[in-house]
Amino acid sequence: MKHKPYAILLAVLMGGLGIHRFYVGQKKKGWWYLAFSWTLVPTIISWFDAILFNSMDYAEFNRRYNLGHELSKKFSDDEVLLAASFENEREQKLLQEVEQLATKEKVQEYLENAKQRGDYLPRLVYARANAILQDQPWIMNN
Secondary structure: OOOHHHHHHHHHHHHHHOHHHHHOOOHHHHHHHHHOHHHOHHHHHHHHHHHHHHHOOHHHHHHHHOOOOOOOHHHHHHHHHHHHHHHHHHHHHHHHHHHHOOOHHHHHHHHHHHHHHOOOOOHHHHHHHHHHHOOOOOOOOO
């Protein structure tokens, strides 16, 4: 698996020889850098490559150079945050659905239908439904 900081470091220190391109799996470009290394043009281009790698976020770097490999911790952290954001939106939508049910019977039916379909309902939704079914006040307001 390729790491973004290593690619940046290789581009700055050994970019004139195309080592950073070999590192990220672009062997053809690496050979071109090596072939023209005597002109110093690849050295200048490699500095731009370092800037490009640095400005690229981890998700984009992984998409381009680590496709098919286990993604780095940074990317997986981004995925977890994104999933949590979607889960929070879904939870709020489901809470609103439960709130709009007029009677205890409809709430009970909603829970049973979700169970029959195999739908995952977040804990907060179950807690709100149970509070409605047991006539308990709801203290978890936004």
